[in-house]
Amino acid sequence: MTEHPLSEAEYDAITDAAAHWCMRLHAADCTDAERQAFKQWHDADPLHAFEYEAMLEIWAVADHLPRVESTPTAPARRTQSRWSRLAVAAAVLVVGMPLVAYTGWNLGWVANSYQRFEAGASVRHITLGDGSQVELNLGSELVFANYKNERRVTLKKGEAFFDVSHDKQHPFVVRAGQGQVRVTGTRFNVWMYQDQVRITLLEGSVRVTSNQALTRDGLPLSPGMQASYKAGDQQPQVRETDANDSSLAWRNGKLVLDNLALSDALPLINRYLDRPVMLADNSTGGLRIGGVYNISEVQNLVPSLPKVLPVYLTRNKDGNPVLNSIGQRPATH
Known part of the structure; x- marks a missing residue:
């Protein structure tokens, strides 16, 4: 050093x-x-x-x-x-x-404005070069570039909430994973973990593409809808969010797990960890977990899981914690 x-x-x-x-x-x-x-x-x-x-x-x-x-x-x-x-x-x-x-x-090759932002151990509020407002979740990173034909954000990791300044002639594109979100002005959230991406739309309209090479237009979303995709998907999976959707709880410093299967909860948990938690098998992934946690203290959740679920922790050869379910004990006579 x-x-x-x-x-x-x-x-x-x-x-x-x-x-x-x-x-x-x-x-x-x-x-x-x-x-x-x-x-x-x-x-x-x-x-x-x-x-x-x-x-x-x-x-x-x-x-x-x-x-x-x-x-x-x-x-x-x-x-x-x-x-x-x-x-x-x-x-x-x-x-x-x-x-x-x-x-x-x-020619549209080079940006006239280039910015890079990171959020460390706290949520960060930033203003992009075009005036758009962004909230960055813990451990998140993005790059903004202003081109002649579009405003482009690359979400390198983590999660961000966008309040995009309207400019119909100058679209706003967020690249995340292998896909992208294209808008002119709206409010939406993008969550990314490894190759998984989820977009939640609050206001306006967006078009979501799961693979940037397939199509420019993508699938349209309207407010109250959510799209998700992972590497290799030909098109995003789209659904309506319910009244209790907790996708944006991080903006209030919370991670909400609403009776989720561990297989669905771990990507949300691992997003905040240096070493992701693994599952020993599918039966362990089927166990369900709930609760509200401070995003700054998610690392304390992992060692407490054996206290609230029928699991025990081991470590794999790479040093990652592994959750193992405790099988039923044989009946005694």
Whole structure:
């Protein structure tokens, strides 16, 4: 961990290393040994992790810049092309190349505003560059980019409630998992855990797509409806929410489990944990749990489960807690 101010050369070296690892980890021929070396570098200093996250954002912009074609027999030329696009994207983000930035904006490749937000141990209220209001749940992260043809949010992890400023000519798109939500102005919630995504609509209208590559329009939702999808779904599952729906209880600092099967409750619980809780088998997942919990204290819920359910805790080889149901004891005569 760095404990002294870095010189410009030292900082540049970290930035160069971040760019190198960004390139290698996106390469098809990246080896397991390289991935292990990257992890060691990434974890060695918080500044390494910070610079790598920044480089990932530049990489996302680079994907919108035009590719330079090269022959299949020239891997070095392809690598140089990718580096060039990465350099152009970096220049655009720091407004170091006004002409490229202007051209990229007009073609819809490059954003003229780019923001990254994180929420740590408390809910965070933020204002995006377009004036839209967002509440970020604990441990959540998103990126906002303003393009000529749309306003784009990528929810990288966690949960967010959006109050979108209306602009019919400039749609607001939230990418989450493999799908997305498209709106012009409305209020809605997006929850994501691993490859599962759930959208709850309060006001206005949205269109939900479970796979960004399938269709642009998606399925329409009206207020009081909820859509959910996971990786591989061809279209979202849509249902109406009931009067007791607790999807937005987190905005009041609460996690509400309304007599849910453990298999349904664990994704809601695990969203707040560093190590997700696993199920030993399907019968354990069928046990039901209820209660209201403070989202800042969900980590205390796991060790208390054996006190309220017929389960006991073990750990798997990766160190994750595992819930096991206690079978009925044989009858004695």
